[in-house]
Amino acid sequence: MLLKVFLVDDEIATREGIRSSFPWDEENFTLVGEAPDGEIALPMIADEKPDVVVTDIRMPFMDGLALSRAIRRSMPWIHIVILSGYSDFGYARQAISLGVEEYLLKPVTVDELRGVLERIRTKLMEERQRKAAEQLMSSGISFVQEKLLSSLLTTPIDAKEAEQMRAQMENLGIHVTAPVYNVLDIRFNYEDGEDRRRGIHLLQTLADQSSGDILLTSSPHGALALVMEKGREEMEELCYTYASSAAYSLEQGDARDVLICIGEPCQRLEEVYDSMRSARHVRHIVDTEKEGSRRKIVGVQEMEDTPLTLQSLEIQPLYEQLQYIRPEDFPEVFSSYIKSLLQADMHTGVSEHYLRMEAALTAARIVREAGGDPAKVLDLQDYEAAMQMQTESAAPVPEEVERLLRKALAFRDRESPFHGNRAVMNARRYLAKHFTDPNLMLQDAAKAAGMSASRFSTVFAQETGMTFTEYLTGLRIAKAKELLRATTLRSSEIGTAVGYSDRHYFSYLFKKTTGMTPSEFRESET
Numbered sequence: 236m237l238l239k240v241f242l243v244d245d246e247i248a249t250r251e252g253i254r255s256s257f258p259w260d261e262e263n264f265t266l267v268g269e270a271p272d273g274e275i276a277l278p279m280i281a282d283e284k285p286d287v288v289v290t291d292i293r294m295p296f297m298d299g300l301a302l303s304r305a306i307r308r309s310m311p312w313i314h315i316v317i318l319s320g321y322s323d324f325g326y327a328r329q330a331i332s333l334g335v336e337e338y339l340l341k342p343v344t345v346d347e348l349r350g351v352l353e354r355i356r357t358k359l360m361e362e363r364q365r366k367a368a369e370q371l372m373s374s375g376i377s378f379v380q381e382k383l384l385s386s387l388l389t390t391p392i393d394a395k396e397a398e399q400m401r402a403q404m405e406n407l408g409i410h411v412t413a414p415v416y417n418v419l420d421i422r423f424n425y426e427d428g429e430d431r432r433r434g435i436h437l438l439q440t441l442a443d444q445s446s447g448d449i450l451l452t453s454s455p456h457g458a459l460a461l462v463m464e465k466g467r468e469e470m471e472e473l474c475y476t477y478a479s480s481a482a483y484s485l486e487q488g489d490a491r492d493v494l495i496c497i498g499e500p501c502q503r504l505e506e507v508y509d510s511m512r513s514a515r516h517v518r519h520i521v522d523t524e525k526e527g528s529r530r531k532i533v534g535v536q537e538m539e540d541t542p543l544t545l546q547s548l549e550i551q552p553l554y555e556q557l558q559y560i561r562p563e564d565f566p567e568v569f570s571s572y573i574k575s576l577l578q579a580d581m582h583t584g585v586s587e588h589y590l591r592m593e594a595a596l597t598a599a600r601i602v603r604e605a606g607g608d609p610a611k612v613l614d615l616q617d618y619e620a621a622m623q624m625q626t627e628s629a630a631p632v633p634e635e636v637e638r639l640l641r642k643a644l645a646f647r648d649r650e651s652p653f654h655g656n657r658a659v660m661n662a663r664r665y666l667a668k669h670f671t672d673p674n675l676m677l678q679d680a681a682k683a684a685g686m687s688a689s690r691f692s693t694v695f696a697q698e699t700g701m702t703f704t705e706y707l708t709g710l711r712i713a714k715a716k717e718l719l720r721a722t723t724l725r726s727s728e729i730g731t732a733v734g735y736s737d738r739h740y741f742s743y744l745f746k747k748t749t750g751m752t753p754s755e756f757r758e759s760e761t
Contacts, residue, residue, distance in 0.1 A: 238356050241283060242269040243276040243290040243302065244318060249341065251739045253289070257345055264352055268704055269740065273297030277305055278677035278688050280313070281476070282702045284483055287355055289316040289339075289348075300329055307334055309476045311444050312484060314355045318343065383409065384452040387504070388418060388459050388511045397505035409450070413463030415470045416507050418498040419478060420514035422457040423490040431457060437484045441477060449477060459511060468687060470500050471534075475689035478532045494521060497534035530697045537694065554597040560660065562644055569637070594636040598643035605650040612646045613639060658684040659698045662691065663706075670710040671734045677703045711735065712748045719757045726753040 244250050250269050259266050267283045270276035273290070274297040280288060288306060292299040303315050317338035336358075337351045383404050392400065404411050423434050431453065438458050442449040450461045462477065464470040478495040485493050498514030501507060513535050521533055530537075553572060560568050573590075599609040665683035669675055680703060681691035696702050701709070711733040718729045730741030730753075746752050751759065 236263070236356055236360060238264045238287060238352060238359070239267045239283070239285040240264055240287045240289060240352065241267055241276070241280055241285040243271075243273060243288065243294070243299070244269075245271045245291060245294045247271075247737055249291070249318070249343075251737070253343065253348065254743055255739065257348055262349060262352075273299065273302030273305070275676060276302060278692065279704055280306065281310065281479065281689065282677060282692050282696070282704050284310070285313060286359060287314045287316060287352065289318060291318045303335055308444055310480055311441065312480075312487070314358070316351055316355075381452050383407075384450055384461060385454075385459075387411075387507055388452065388461060389508070391508050392505050394503070394505050397503070401504055411450070411461070411463070411504065413448075413465070415464050415467055415500050415502055416504065416510060417462045417464075417470055417474055417500045418507060418511040418514050419460040419462060419474060420454075420457075420496040420498070420511070420518050421460060421481060422492065422494045422496075422518065423485050424492045425489065426491055433488060434458070434485055434490050437488050438481055441480050441484060445473070445477065448473060461507065467500055471687040472689050474534070475532070475687060475693050479689060479693050482531050493531055494518060494529070495532045496521065497532070499535045532693045532697065534690065553593045554600055557597060557601065557640065557644065560644070561657070562641070562648065565641060565644060569640070591636060594640055598639045601643040601647050605647040607646055607650065613642055658686060658691075659695055661685070662695060663699075666707065666710060670707060671714070671732065673731075673734045673736045675707070675734065708744060708748065712745060715741070715745060715753065716749075716756065719753055720760050729753065 242250055242253055244253075250271075254266060254269065257264075257266075267285050268279050270279055272294040276288075276290070277297070288302075290299040290302055297305075299317060303317075306313050306315060314337075315335045317335050318341055319338055320341050337355065339347055339351060383400065387400055387404075401411055421438065423431070425431070425433070435451070435453055435458055438460070439451050442451045442460065448463050450463075452459050452461075460477070462470065462474055464473050474497050478497060482493050482495055496514045496517040498510040498512075498517070501510050517533050517535050517538060520538060521529055556568055556572055557565070598613055602609045602612045662680045662684040666675075666680055669679070677692060678688050680695075681688045684691050684695075686694065692703060695706070699706060714733045715729050718724055718732060719726075722729075724732070726742060727738035730736075730738045733741075735741035735744070742752060745756070749756060
């Protein structure tokens with residue numbers, strides 16, 4: 236069993252020591268990421284879903300105890316190992332009260348860390364065996380809650396009936412009063428065709444971590460969850476956090492065909508039925524998607540189609556403006572590009588020549604990045620016409636240029652269907668501009684996409700096939716390769732240039748990604 240480990244410590248020397256001295260590849264463990272404090276680490280942990288988090292206690296912004304609490308609430312399956320000095324023993328005792336099972340005194344030796352990770356691996360294997368045996372256990376949902384909640388979610392009621400049901404449930408100790416409600420429609424199956432009590436038990440265990448903010452009831456296809464929060468932003472965060480944890484736990488428990496659909500939030504108890512219907516409507520839409528491309532977690536907002544707005548009329552490179560757009564956005568974006576070109580202080584002949592060259596290079600790059608050969612995909616006659624240095628036409632937008640670009644975009648969308656999600660396109664556009672910022676975080680990209688961090692992490696991974704961390708690493712390593720080929724900068728300078736302040740971590744990631752050290756890569760390219 237391969238164990239995924241995430242490291243959190245504000246001391247670079249500690250992270251470097253653990254990263255470089257522990258034989259990760261030999262011991263069937265893998266280091267999936269690291270961070271200098273809990274605030275940066277938490278979204279990365281949600282993204283990578285490690286089995287184990289090894290964290291220092293004393294760190295700036297969010298310390299190890301706060302990080303442990305957050306992990307326990309949203310990702311309770313993760314095992315936590317605390318790093319501490321002798322003077323931190325009081326903190327360590329608090330950590331143990333939070334459910335942290337192991338702690339290590341600094342400085343940590345390879346044998347000590349190996350021993351702790353081996354014990355956790357043994358526990359994980361035992362847990363999986365125990366969960367498999369829990370298929371005959373009770374789901375943990377009381378009969379009364381099951382019936383009342385099922386009635387609330389599946390039966391249309393008016394305001395008076397809602398108040399009667401609220402009072403009845405409150406008298407039984409079932410809290411259903413909240414500013415905002417939402418419903419999650421959760422579907423899953425098991426290969427052996429047994430009943431769904433095993434999956435319900437896993438979902439209920441996660442719901443219990445919410446301190447009463449999530450109530451669960453079974454349904455013919457799996458389960459329905461009523462989520463309650465104080466505001467819409469908090470609601471989105473909780474829904475996507477729970478959905479992500481639920482999907483992971485179900486699949487770890489051998490469930491198949493997992494699909495979690497998030498409905499439209501509402502503010503009154505009598506509207507909960509409508510929220511359930513919107514979640515179920517999303518499920519019906521997802522069921523029409525092609526096999527293999529179906530998403531696991533989908534919110535009603537992902538079904539909406541908001542217009543793409545242009546941010547400015549400055550002359551940005553044409554490739555940057557076109558690389559993530561939908562075909563239907565092409566006329567608006569291209570027209571604005573032409574306007575910005577005409578507004579520039581440029582002779583007409585020069586601007587047209589610039590357009591032709593820029594369009595030809597952009598089309599070729601889009602095709603190459605989608606895995607195609609421009610000579611085979613693009614119309615050579617249009618390509619050569621666009622590349623031609625002189626033109627007899629005085630038209631500001633030659634038809635062959637537009638045909639060329641549309642053909643490149645059509646090929647891209649056939650090979651890379653995830654380009655259709657506007658929020659993901661906005662995030663990718665943002666990352667393309669800011670990926671070298673060493674302080675760049677998942678929250679920044681989520682803001683550019685107009686989503687909460689949890690929702691963005693889920694949607695981005697489903698649309699691109701990569702986690703946020705994997706995508707960002709790919710951008711940085713690709714740029715590092717370019718700098719290694721084209722410059723004489725030292726490896727440490729290149730690491731800093733692409734966003735890694737720790738040169739050793741940059742070298743570690745580069746080798747992990749490419750199979751070569753930066754110096755070996757440079758030698759192979761000469």
